[in-house]
Amino acid sequence: MLSSTPRTTIKKGKIKAVYDTTELHAIIDDSLIAHIAILEDTGPVVIPMLAWRVEETLYIHGAKNSRLLRRLKGGQQxxxxxxxFDGWVLARSAFHHSAHYRSAVVFGTFTTIDDNQEKDRLLNHFIEQIAPKRTETIRLSNDKELNATELLAIPLTEVSVKIGKHGVNDDAADLDIPVWAGVIPYRTVIGPLIATSDLSETIAEPDYSAAYNERWHQAE
Known part of the structure; x- marks a missing residue:
């Protein structure tokens, strides 16, 4: 169960508030892209970054000269x-058109992972999340590469989740308008794989479908 704080209390659209950590985990694991806010001297900046979860901790990584990572490493909130995005909701009135979506907001402060062995473990965890068993066959990161990589962590202790999936919410007075109403679903489809042009024909195509369940493409 997610805890409630002044920053995570949902005031607008309370019916969409969700407190189940399972839903939070699914949003992070399916998205893997976080938009992260920092405050620069010239004003606020929001930057998209790859992000992944290991249990109740979130991780991001990048080059040590990244302005985002430098700010976050300094302890900035x-x-x-x-x-x-899961779909458009088409109502009988313009006012009630809306969207189906799942969203999560994480507040807090990042800390730095400096130990190369731990960096390697966590970065490999991310690779395994997107391509199961891949770390068994690829060249793993060496110390030079790990030393050049900044890895930051933030706990999932102050989080809010909203899920909009309530369908059409027409006014009773509009129900007799002769126009189609309903939902246009959006679905993310993963694959099929596209091999690099210099790949040897003797290398078999791997199967990563286990990481994506129903989102994996279905061959025709």
């Missing part, structure tokens, strides 16, 4: 958002 931040906010991360994840959003998955």
């Amino acid at each position: 931040t906010c991360l958002t994840f959003t998955l």
Whole structure:
């Protein structure tokens, strides 16, 4: 169960508030892209970054000269958002058109992972999340590469989740308008794989479908 704080209390659209950590995990794991806010001298900036979860901690990585990572490493308070768009809701009135979506907002402060062995483990966890068993066959990161990589962590302790999936909400007075109403679903389809042009024909195509369940493409 997600805890409630002044920053995570949902005031607008309370019916869409969700407090189940399972839903939070699914949003992060399906998105893997966080929009992260920092405050620069010239004003606020929001930057999209790859982000992944290991249990109740979120991780991001990048080059050590990244302005985003430098700010976050310095202990600046931040906010991360994840959003998955699931479809358009078409009502009988213009006012009630809306969208189905899942979103999560994470508040807090990042800390730095400096140990190369731990960096390697967490970065490999991310690779395994997007391509199961791939770390068994690829060249893993060496110390030079790990030293050049900044890895930051933030706990999932102050989070809010909203899910909009309530369908059409027409006014009773509009129900007799002779126009179609309903939902246009959006679905993310993963694959098929596209091999690099210099790949040997002797290398078999791997199967990563286990990581994506029903989102994996179905061959025709």
